[in-house]
Amino acid sequence: ETRKESQKTLILTIFTSFPLTWLYLGLGTLLFVFYRQNTGLPLPENADKILSHFTVHVLPAGLKGLVLTAVVLASIDSPLSSLSSSFVTDIYRPLIKKDGDEKHYLLVSRISVACFGLLLAGIAWLCAAGSGRMLWLAFKINGVTAGSLLGVFLLGLLTTRISNKVNVLAMFASAAFAGLTLYLSEQGLAPIGWSWIIVLGTVSTFTLAWLLAPLEPKFEK
Template sequence: MPWGAVCLSILATEASALTFIGVPADAYRANYTYLQFAFGSFVGRFLIAYLLMPAFYRGKVITVYQYLYQRFGTATRNTATLLFFVTRLLASGVRLLAAVGGIKAVIWTDVMQAIVFLGGAWLVIYYLLSHIPGSWQTVTTIAGKLGKLRVFDLRPALSNPRWLVVGVVNGCFQTFAALGTDQDLTQRMLTCRRVRDSQHAIIMTGIIDFPVVITFLTIGTLLYVFYQRFPDPGLPTNTDHIFPYFIVTQLPVGMRGLLIAGVFAAAMSSIDSALGALASSAIVDIYQPYIKKRASERHYLMVSRITVLLFCLILIGIAIVCRNVEQILWLGFKIGAFTYGALLGVFLLGVLVKRGSDLGNVVAMLSSIVVILILFVSQQRIGVAWPWLVVIGAVWTFAVGLLFKSKHRVTHNA
């Protein structure tokens, strides 16, 4: 695949409905400090490009968990695959696709969806600015006085989730883990013909990510100023609902349809790939090696379609359970905090050192999750904000894994 298309596909998947709804809600509720995450995220993409991608291409893997099998063995791969299933099922959305194609079809679909939802977002900014008396001058005056244009939070405290250091470090680790160890996102880079192309794609996403994040933060700030000038008694108290409320109550019919299409495009850009990644990992990492080793391609295609349907039903159930949750943007990050640290730690163990064993990695990953659960429950008492959890999880997994040593470097065939 061309690296430019892969780049847009990654951006479309990252900028899911969480971004479309959650980022404006965060800016409406707070300020621009979410942008701090993007600075760390850019560093994380460089680490993926030059630490993980060369290892994946050398191993000629279909799923990234095959690399763990080549490097360590079966138990490590199975545990990582299970963690991926849990993370992706909880973090993904709920839209059932009418048809499921291969990853290349998904990428080109994502490109078109990226154009739709970004175009819709820019139209909203134009509409808001043209309907706020005084345009930018009014926005900067009202938002500036309330600190809603602040980008950097310099209040140092481990318990402050918006502190600059927290945002940058979490952005680095969260992106490193999500794009580097989550099959849903990493599968796109693996479609590039050469490792250099995949590196170009991932680094370019980091550059484009800044204007994308700023776009949706700006929508949130403009919405705040708009409703300050034009109070609405029916305005939702849940800030996650304010942008959708604005779309259906304020926009003209034609623009409203485009924005609703943008919301669906944002949702589908993440769901189509999530379903594909879940299905491919289920077939390649579980079904093929353990249930039916030798079968026709037609058989595996049929099983993958059934698997997609089952995952759809699970996703719908999870979405129904979580339908009343507030601050959906941060919920998505918190879900990843439980498992991404363990996944990142074991991948770093594989590419950085020659230590680590199959059984030792399982102990490291599972104990990491237990530690993170304990810290999450007691975070207010110990004064550590939740963004540190993915960092602690990665460091814990890596450190515990170092305690174990293989007799030789495992090089299984995938």
């Protein structure tokens, strides 16, 4: 039965993809016809941006907001889903409430989606003033956390000293150290470039987790 359901779903997916393809092709055709009939309207320098240009400059206010909202939701639904799933699976379920039912975890997942959405919206609002340097800001923030992930990955790949609790402790300590180093670097108090932050985070996470791994039984007591 499961195999039949999978085959049925696959066949339905093939058929439902045709209307979407025609929708995309039809949208491009309609835009071409619209601008051909309205030659006085300005066009974007890059033809790939024709849809966004049409949305911002031609559509009325209400419909413009609806389209932009759909674009934003389509781009952030996957990250929000991943964040929520990781929170429930890796933090809430094993560390906070181990004996909950599926309805409870589903509720927590929905609440976490809303919380992460508000958090990301707040971060975007705070960073709006420096929008010209958002890419570099994203690199710097990623350097603070990515070093911890890479350090734990190398620890599991190259050694046999694996301790979950110690790894978490090392990751948080390393991220805090990397964040402090980045702050001092931005203030001109530390003679180090931000591109080295991920290297420091990786080395500190690997070293701290490797040294403290034999002590996990003491942490459990």
